[in-house]
Amino acid sequence: MSIRVSVADPSEQETWNKYVDRSPQGTVFHRYEALECLRNHSGATLYPLIGYKGEQPVGIFPVFELNSGPFSLVFSPPYELGIPNLGPALVHLDQLKQRKREKRHLRFMESCLEWIDEEIDPQYTYVETDWHYEDTRPFAWNDFDVSPSYTYVIPLEDSPSEEELIGRFSQNPRRLIRNAQDRDYSVEVGDRDDLKWITQQVIERYEEQDRTPHLSVDYVLELYDRLPEGTVRPLVLALEGERVTGNILTDSGDRVRAWQGGTRVEMDFPANELVEWHGMLDAIERDVPSYELVGANTRRLTTWKAKFSPETRTYYSAKRSTVSMELAESLYVNLRDSSELLSRLSPATN
Numbered sequence: 623m624s625i626r627v628s629v630a631d632p633s634e635q636e637t638w639n640k641y642v643d644r645s646p647q648g649t650v651f652h653r654y655e656a657l658e659c660l661r662n663h664s665g666a667t668l669y670p671l672i673g674y675k676g677e678q679p680v681g682i683f684p685v686f687e688l689n690s691g692p693f694s695l696v697f698s699p700p701y702e703l704g705i706p707n708l709g710p711a712l713v714h715l716d717q718l719k720q721r722k723r724e725k726r727h728l729r730f731m732e733s734c735l736e737w738i739d740e741e742i743d744p745q746y747t748y749v750e751t752d753w754h755y756e757d758t759r760p761f762a763w764n765d766f767d768v769s770p771s772y773t774y775v776i777p778l779e780d781s782p783s784e785e786e787l788i789g790r791f792s793q794n795p796r797r798l799i800r801n802a803q804d805r806d807y808s809v810e811v812g813d814r815d816d817l818k819w820i821t822q823q824v825i826e827r828y829e830e831q832d833r834t835p836h837l838s839v840d841y842v843l844e845l846y847d848r849l850p851e852g853t854v855r856p857l858v859l860a861l862e863g864e865r866v867t868g869n870i871l872t873d874s875g876d877r878v879r880a881w882q883g884g885t886r887v888e889m890d891f892p893a894n895e896l897v898e899w900h901g902m903l904d905a906i907e908r909d910v911p912s913y914e915l916v917g918a919n920t921r922r923l924t925t926w927k928a929k930f931s932p933e934t935r936t937y938y939s940a941k942r943s944t945v946s947m948e949l950a951e952s953l954y955v956n957l958r959d960s961s962e963l964l965s966r967l968s969p970a971t972n
Contacts, residue, residue: 624675624729624733625673625674625675625680625726625729625730625732625733626673626674626675626733627671627672627673627674627733627734627736627737628671628672628674629669629670629671629672630654630670630671630672630682632654632658634654634672635654635655638653638654638670638672638682639653639654641672641679641681641682641711641713642654642682642711643875644713644714645681645682645711645712645713646711646712646716646754647709647710647711647712647751647752647754647755648682648711648874649707649708649711649752649874650849650853650854650872650873650874650879651699651705651707651708651872652682652684652708652711653849653853654670655848655849656845656848656849657670657684658848659841659844659845659848660686660699660700660703660705661686661700662844663703663838663840663841663844664686664688664700664701664702664703665688666686666687666688666697666700667686667687667688668684668685668686669684669685669686669687669738669741669742670682670684671683671684671685671734671737673730673733673734675726675729678714679713679714680712680713680714680715680726680727680729680730681710681711681712681713681715681727681730681734682710682711682713683698683709683710683711683731683734684698684708685697685698685738686698686699686700687742687744688700688701693744693745693746693947694742694743694744694745694746695744695745695746695747695748696738696742696744696746696747696748697747697748697749698748698749698750699750701748702834702836703836703837703841704836704837704881704882706750706773706879706881706916706917706937707750707751707752707753707937708749708750708751708752709749709750709751709752709755709940710730710731710734710749710751710755711752711755712727712730712755715727724757727757727760728759728760728763731760731761731764732760732764735764745943745944745947746941746942746943746944746947747766747940747941747942747943748939748940748941749761749766749939749940749941750771750937750938750939750940751937751938751939751940752937753773753775753935753936753937755937755938758938758940761938761940761942762940764942765942766940766941766942767940767941767942768938768939768940769938769939769940769941770936770937770938771919771936771937771938771939772918772919772934772935772936772937773914773915773916773917773918773934773935773937774914774915774916774917774918774927774928774930774932774933774934774935775877775912775913775914775915775932775933775934775935776790776902776912776913776914776915776930776931776932776933777911777912777933778902778905778906778910778911778912778913779911779912781906781909782906784903787899787902787903787906788800788899790930790931791929791930791931792928792929792930792931794929795892795895795899795929795930798892798895799892799895799896799899802891802892802896805861805891806861806862806863807859807860807861807862807866807891807896808859808860809857809858809859809860809896809897809900810857810858810860811855811856811857811858811904812856812857812858812868813856814843814846814847816856816858816865816868817842817843817846817854817856817870818839818842818843819858819865819868820856820858820868820869820870820882820883821837821838821839821842821843821870821882822839823867823868823883823885824837824882824883824885825837825838825839826885827885827886837882842854842870842882852873853872853873853874854870854871854872855870855871855872855873855878855904856868856869856870856871857869857870857871857883857897857900857901857904859893859896859897859900861891861893866887866889866891866893867883867884867885867887867893867894867897868883868884868897869881869882869883869884869897869898869901870882870883871901871904873905873908873910875910876910876911876912877910877911877912877913877914878901878904878905878910878912878913878914879913879914879916880898880901880913880914880915880916881916883897884897884898898915898930901913914935915927915930915932918932918934
């Protein structure tokens with residue numbers, strides 16, 4: 623029996639979210655409310671694809687269509703919104719034996735890709751999978767270029783004590799965290815106003831580096847308002863009553879992600895180390911089995927993140943494009959790199 627692919631509509635939100643909860647690859651950003659938020663702030667058309675074998679769900683695959691001039695582009699997740707992963711999330715496959723699981727997975731993916739080709743006919747398709755999505759062969763077998771990327775995960779399933787957890791860290795963060803205990807600081811899960819403040823700190827940091835921010839205050843606040851309470855968690859550190867730094871955490875039940883925040887603090891105080899530390903303690907207290915330090919692909923950031931002794935996890939990007947789009951992408955990258963180089967070489971003006 624073939625896999626039937628349909629597009630979920632808002633009336634199926636509850637059913638869609640049940641599939642997200644059942645899937646090992648399901649994340650906060652797979653939830654229907656989050657997908658609508660991403661649609662609203664990307665300018666893209668959302669297609670939440672569901673695959674069925676008979677009446678049984680096989681998987682979900684949210685994709686976004688963007689149009690740029692003559693080109694139709696498909697993304698999952700949508701571009702430039704700071705979402706680390708999305709892509710397909712499989713349902714009810716772990717209970718199958720290997721041969722049947724691989725066969726059903728492949729048919730689901732080929733049915734989704736066939737739907738995308740027939741209904742959208744994109745010149746460019748780009749997908750970043752969750753790190754629980756381990757078998758990317760269906761993409762490779764359908765003419766995608768597949769590349770690995772990395773993130774950091776700190777396992778917490780054994781509910782370590784504070785001393786056991788800090789004992790895993792390298793010497794420097796252990797010393798900094800312990801020495802800070804006699805300072806007048808607090809780290810607490812904040813409210814909507816704190817979330818707005820953290821987001822503004824991230825935006826300002828991007829602008830200081832002459833980079834375009836991938837967040838907006840309205841976008842992050844909409845995620846906070848629409849997702850279930852406690853899903854988006856603004857963790858704020860205050861020193862002597864004044865806010866210093868913070869992290870926006872997301873909680874999907876099986877993991878807490880340090881998603882955005884932790885901007886540089888110009889003071890002799892380990893503010894960001896303490897925020898990460900308390901984020902892990904918060905996860906342990908709520909029996910969440912893992913804490914993800916999102917992103918291990920930028921070399922200059924890995925030294926800081928690796929000092930918490932995380933484990934490396936691999937996720938994948940899959941790209942397929944037409945020849946004309948390959949040329950357009952190559953031209954865009956070359957022009958962008960040239961523009962950045964010229965801006966760095968040009969003298970500063972008043």
